[in-house]
Amino acid sequence: MQIGELARSTGVKIETIRYYEREQLLPVPQRTDGNYRLYSPRHVEQLRFIRYCRSLDMSLEEVRLLIEARDAPAGSCLTVNALLDEKIAEVDARVNELHKLQDQLRQLRGLCRQPDQWEICGILAELNRCTQSRKPVV
Amino acid sequence: MQIGELARSTGVKIETIRYYEREQLLPVPQRTDGNYRLYSPRHVEQLRFIRYCRSLDMSLEEVRLLIEARDAPAGSCLTVNALLDEKIAEVDARVNELHKLQDQLRQLRGLCRQPDQWEICGILAELNRCTQSRKPVV
DNA sequence: GAAAAGCCTGAAGTGGCTTCAGGGTCAAGG
DNA sequence: CCTTGACCCTGAAGCCACTTCAGGCTTTTC
Numbered sequence A, B: 001m002q003i004g005e006l007a008r009s010t011g012v013k014i015e016t017i018r019y020y021e022r023e024q025l026l027p028v029p030q031r032t033d034g035n036y037r038l039y040s041p042r043h044v045e046q047l048r049f050i051r052y053c054r055s056l057d058m059s060l061e062e063v064r065l066l067i068e069a070r071d072a073p074a075g076s077c078l079t080v081n082a083l084l085d086e087k088i089a090e091v092d093a094r095v096n097e098l099h100k101l102q103d104q105l106r107q108l109r110g111l112c113r114q115p116d117q118w119e120i121c122g123i124l125a126e127l128n129r130c131t132q133s134r135k136p137v138v
Numbered sequence C: 001g002a003a004a005a006g007c008c009t010g011a012a013g014t015g016g017c018t019t020c021a022g023g024g025t026c027a028a029g030g
Numbered sequence D: 001c002c003t004t005g006a007c008c009c010t011g012a013a014g015c016c017a018c019t020t021c022a023g024g025c026t027t028t029t030c
Helices: A003-010 A015-023 A041-055 A060-071 A076-110 A122-132 B005-011 B014-022 B041-055 B060-071 B078-110 B124-132
Strands: none
Touching: A003 A015, A003 A041, A015 A041, A041 A060, A060 A076, A076 B078, A076 B124, A122 B060, B005 B014, B005 B041, B014 B041, B041 B060, B060 B078
């Protein structure tokens, strides 16, 4: 199986596959006489593993850890649990931040409902106010 | 006012201030005889403006647009509104994604509540299942 | 035998900074 | 006068997870 087929069957770009190889996340594949990469079903699995982890917002460093954990039979459970707990905490924190940001953005947007009525829009006025070291209204 | 004082009074790192200057987001400051940067209150305002926009998740490119809009008196309202609407939509989309991610991560985490009882943890088993081109349980 | 599709490599670009190496400037103390 | 330490300077490289680019080789198809 050549790189193009691997790309099609996993939905991962060719360049990304080569990048994972350089980063040692994918084992070095065999080559044809013409120097084309030749992949086995094992590579398909590993690539899917990586993409699934990435879809869970794991960094490549964390994926590396998980691959290690997967390949080392014993004692990996605690590592994996810790990693997941940390990730869950991170995502929760980010969601909270974004909720606050949503409020702020909507309030700011509300400052300019009738764009035709002002020379300088309420939004820019508020943005400017914040440059005067006063606390933002929003 | 030297760069150190500007940094202290705005909470922005010195390197970041120099970076903003390179990126033309801050006007080029005067210099002392010893080639030290000398900032005016105008710089303080502009830097605060940038940081407030950044706290609203604007990219530097967007900040540049907002600075332009702020300095061009008329007709900026529509631009600013459009920018904010787009940003709001982006943040909403990201929050939705992260909510899904939260569910996934929590379900996956739930697969390994009693780490001592399994040789290979339920989490890794599930991660592995996903390499077999079966749909994830989680 | 020539075009088109597929593959190769190494280097550079992305954003928003941060870090590093290797210096120069300036005020206070000995 | 000299040194110490705080402060400042520049240009380049590093971070992450890719993406893009330039330039060239291989294989298939007509």
